[in-house]
Amino acid sequence: xxxxxxxxxxxxxxxxxxxxxxxxxxxxxxxxxxxxxxxxxxxxxxxxxxxxxxxxxxxxxxxxxxxxxxxxxxxxxxxxxxxxxxxxxxxxxxxxxxxxxxxxxxxxxxxxxxxxxxxxxxxxxxxxxxxxxxxxxxxxxxxxxxxxxxxxxxxxxxxxxxxxxxxxxxxxxxxxxxxxxxxxxxxxxxxxxxxxxxxxxxxxxxxxxxxxxxxxxxxxxxxxxxxxxxxxxxxxxxxxxxxxxxxxxxxxxxxxxxxxxxxxxxxxxxxxxxxxxxxxxxxxxxxxxxxxxxxxxxxxxxxxxxxxxxxxxxxxxxxxxxxxxxxxxxxxxxxxxxxxxxxxxxxxxxxxxxxxxxxxxxxxxxxxxxxxxxxxxxxxxxxxxxxxxxxxxxxxxxxxxxxxxxxxxxxx
Ligand SMILES: Cc1ncc(COP(=O)(O)O)c(C=O)c1O
Numbered sequence: 001x002x003x004x005x006x007x008x009x010x011x012x013x014x015x016x017x018x019x020x021x022x023x024x025x026x027x028x029x030x031x032x033x034x035x036x037x038x039x040x041x042x043x044x045x046x047x048x049x050x051x052x053x054x055x056x057x058x059x060x061x062x063x064x065x066x067x068x069x070x071x072x073x074x075x076x077x078x079x080x081x082x083x084x085x086x087x088x089x090x091x092x093x094x095x096x097x098x099x100x101x102x103x104x105x106x107x108x109x110x111x112x113x114x115x116x117x118x119x120x121x122x123x124x125x126x127x128x129x130x131x132x133x134x135x136x137x138x139x140x141x142x143x144x145x146x147x148x149x150x151x152x153x154x155x156x157x158x159x160x161x162x163x164x165x166x167x168x169x170x171x172x173x174x175x176x177x178x179x180x181x182x183x184x185x186x187x188x189x190x191x192x193x194x195x196x197x198x199x200x201x202x203x204x205x206x207x208x209x210x211x212x213x214x215x216x217x218x219x220x221x222x223x224x225x226x227x228x229x230x231x232x233x234x235x236x237x238x239x240x241x242x243x244x245x246x247x248x249x250x251x252x253x254x255x256x257x258x259x260x261x262x263x264x265x266x267x268x269x270x271x272x273x274x275x276x277x278x279x280x281x282x283x284x285x286x287x288x289x290x291x292x293x294x295x296x297x298x299x300x301x302x303x304x305x306x307x308x309x310x311x312x313x314x315x316x317x318x319x320x321x322x323x324x325x326x327x328x329x330x331x332x333x334x335x336x337x338x339x340x341x342x343x344x345x346x347x348x349x350x351x352x353x354x355x356x357x358x359x360x361x362x363x364x365x366x367x368x369x370x371x372x373x374x375x376x377x378x379x380x381x382x383x384x385x386x387x388x389x390x391x392x393x394x395x396x397x398x399x400x401x402x403x404x405x406x407x408x409x410x411x412x
């Protein structure tokens with residue numbers, strides 16, 4: 001009965017409040033950047049995936065207004081009806097060029113891209129008789145929820161699709177699983193990984209993963225949502241960092257982080273893969289096309305990154321400055337070089353209290369806790385941006401130190 005459903009919901013929400021695992025939304029009253037207007041005050045923003053500081057860059061704002069004026073507000077259509085403009089094709093070409101791929105295809109989000117891709121590629125008989133083939137997906141256990149759900153959806157429809165989940169970044173485990181399946185008669189095998197894992201900020205050793213996959217005849221899919229922009233010498237992501245630029249079979253990513261931070265996703269790869277996804281990708285076929293404002297601004301974002309390597313460098317310098325400062329203050333972080341800097345606090349309640357106290361000090365950051373991260377590993381995930389000034393980062397480090405002492409995380 002619906003009445004029971006709603007009282008169950010009430011109990012569940014009350015429990016989340018009691019256990020301090022409720023996810024609060026603290027609204028911003030303006031754009032996001034190195035700082036943002038929150039609760040009537042200016043706060044240093046450490047919670048955005050705005051790695052290159054483009055989310056409110058004047059060139060992107062201008063490009064989005066220009067695109068809206070020229071191409072309108074919305075298309076009122078999916079791509080294949082009347083939702084494709086020259087602008088969409090231009091962005092797909094530019095993304096492919098930036099990523100060294102033959103072609104690229106836009107989605108309404110990277111979630112949609114990841115959710116639809118397995119289904120499109122594997123739940124397809126390609127002319128073989130039903131039940132005569134099996135496929136296998138090898139997936140890092142900490143892959144993003146959209147990959148997990150995409151695989152689940154595919155396996156609902158394609159009963160012959162096996163899932164092998166390997167321990168996080170444990171490439172020996174991956175190779176054991178692949179080797180155990182060699183000669184098992186699989187039709188297609190895909191190894192799928194995040195390029196950068198969002199909870200930890202750790203980077204997949206893609207060169208090793210790629211070599212292992214190839215040794216066993218498997219394809220490689222990388223979700224580079226947190227890497228396109230801040231990772232690699234010129235921001236082209238984990239393939240560039242590991243000498244595999246343009247070589248990943250299926251490369252997915254978002255426009256909702258470093259590439260401007262609005263919304264949208266893409267898949268880049270071989271031309272025939274992209275052509276096929278335009279036919280068979282259900283979130284592509286049955287969901288609206290991206291608005292011109294986003295498409296135009298993303299082209300401007302790619303222009304900026306291609307022309308000015310200083311942007312990527314600035315994100316790197318700011319990250320090193322913050323990491324060094326927060327560690328010198330006595331906090332434990334997870335090692336790494338990515339602008340995701342997780343400050344480890346232990347229990348969810350500590351992370352919640354810490355984040356609340358930081359708001360009082362005009363620092364905006366969010367906590368993560370179980371089940372998003374393992375029990376006892378609650379943290380504040382700080383995300384550094386090229387938009388941060390040194391003063392903003394210094395203020396954040398001072399505020400962390402003050403609250404850390406108040407809450408007994410740091411010695412007084
Ligand atoms: C690794 C990863 N993949 C995919 C997504 C989803 O991206 P989008 O916001 O474009 O749906 C995210 C967003 O949090 C992500 O972190």
